[in-house]
Amino acid sequence: MAMTQKMVRSSHAALQAAGFSGRAGDHCGVASFGAQLRTRFENEFLGCSWSHRAANGSVQRRGSAGKASVQATLTEERPFVTTVPPTEKSNKALAYELIQGALARWCEVRDRATPEPPTAVLLHGILGGRRNWVSFAKRLAQEFPTWQFLLVDLRCHGESASLRKRGPHSVMSAARDVLQLMGQLRLTPRVLIGHSFGGKVAMSMVDQAAKPLARPIRVWVLDATPGKVRSGGDGEDHPGELIATLRKMPASLPSRRSLIDALSHQGFSASVAQWMTTNLKAAKAEGRSGYEWVFDLEGIADMYKSYEDTNLWSLVDNVPEGVHIDFLRAERSLHRWAHEDVQRIHMAEQIASTEGAGVQMHVLEDAGHWVHTDNPDGLFRLLTPTFGGTNFMRF
Template identity: 65%
Template sequence: MSAISNFTACRRFQNGAALTKDSPGVGLITNKFLATKISTPFHKVSLVCSKRTFKGSNIRMTMLDDKLSSGKVVVPSEVLAYELVQGAKVKWSYIMEGSLPEPPTAVLLHGILGSRKNWGSFARRLAQEFPKWQFLLVDLRCHGDSASLKKRGTHTVASAALDVLKLLGQLRLTPRVVVGHSFGGKVALSMVEQVPKPLARPVRVWVLDATPGEVRAGADGDDHPAELISFLSKLPKEVSSKRDIVDALIQEGFSRDVAQWVVTNLRQTNTAGSSPSPLSWVFDLKGIAEMYQSYEETNLWKIVEDVPRGVHVNFLKAERSLHRWALEDIRRIHVAEEQAVEEGGGVEMHVLEDAGHWVHADNPDGLFKILSFSFQGF
């Protein structure tokens, strides 16, 4: 199993496969899921490998590094930072897309203040169990490595979804499964809303512990994203210690788990020096604040209550995350289930036992079991 990333870890050229301006695939790129043409010239593409491995496996991180003849380094995706975790039986690369059949692909979307790394270990587990599949992990706009890719316009659920669709178009991939946690769940629904109908093939969408409409605040003692974003905005852009930030967050009333998760967004400003350098945040907090406001305001019930043919929407409610779900939400989803069956679509409701909102951390085994049937039969 390997992971393909658009951020290069090493520069060592090895068995370089190249595309020139005369190669197949240059020019108009059409994606069946997006049905949008994107004009992208592919110049010289080299396959670069990293020695980095993961404990207990033979997983290799494979990186893609595009270089123009002028020597300028061009990131393969100027849309979003991403990794493509592939099962052992997947030989596909977007570089050689025309000569190899496209493997079944799943897109995994993180929540607010998260990153693609949140799905890393879970995606590798899926790829080991389903070796014919590949899993696209992205950093949504303003998050992780995508924060350095400046975006125009407003930062919303819809614009975040359009970014993912553009990336799929650039990679020429048509996903069979889209999984989104929390904010990412609404992004997944917005992707369905924005693509042309009918779809080229059936798509199964998973919305993990999020509802299509109103976002309800957590109960007393729970971590509130809006308050967390507000508190982080008051902190300096550079800090000297992750521990100090963890302590400050706990003192403010946030849980230790959330505090430790937040500081994974801190990186050394200068890695070249021998002495410890300041740490800086990798996200665009102002943009994230806009995105979270959009998350609270965006209503996508119409997609669920009139689900397009060929789309199957699955909602997963965390058992201990009751404050996020109103009885009216659950009732509407069950009504949509019955209606979708009659109209050839699909809506289902699932409950993940022994889990709070952080479903892939609280009960990864249970989540894996529930999601697994989406990847069977290939």
């Protein structure tokens, strides 16, 4: 604990030296990657300085846009976790957030002599957003302080929806966006973790990856199969049915409660109805009240259709050398997995092991499709060897 307190004092001194005020642990206004600002910020946790110039040469400081901040969170007997979110005015391919362990030293403008910390990219599912992964990513950063974790809003979702990406809106184009962001940030991810739709995006990234971006080493596909998605299921909360229901609703809703009531009336669970309210924002148009969607619903409908139809079995049958793909099946998510899917993955396990690659199947007990909320402890245990090991190959 004494060492942690020393880190707090040291970091605070660095902030004051750079011209920032406030107590250690406060939010410090710092322009983040891609902003049109010029800010100099020296931070011992990150070991770097950023420079972004505004049109008028001004410097954004404490009290400016809350999204342009660096947060240091102190947990008893735990290292700091630094969160670096983007500003709204970003020229990056996607909106993103970087969560860094205490020992992860990196910034976008960096000395090439400084080794890049290991990076994992976490990808959300359809109708989700990067916020779905924040708590879990912070836990990983606390346990593995040399790592950093990049969370993104995929196209048509969250803050990336405002970028108005051109179609087609598909698994492939979503993967291409993330690859473009990796190139812009000059990051080479060692691990990709994708949930549901994000799992297929992760596989498509490996399929498309080429120089100058190296292939990720470890790919975790959480509760998604490589092939076509079977329609239907247990009759509750099917994403295709949810999207169809949302498309029938008016573009503006009077209240969050009205959304919950409407979805509950259509047979969706209370948890899904409540979760969907997180995708609402106050209407901004003059003369309009109520709420509207943060996402591009029509684009998402196209993305989900692509998710159903995209077939990536060829990647699983011929995994590139040095790449390891882990499939995780949720115990209570039976309708997404056919017997032949499981058998084919097991067959791929045997083939890949003889070709310098890897495929492995896991089952997460006591979990439905929302694996990182249904059983976060179990998921954490399964992922731990991925971040604790040191035998990582690089391309």
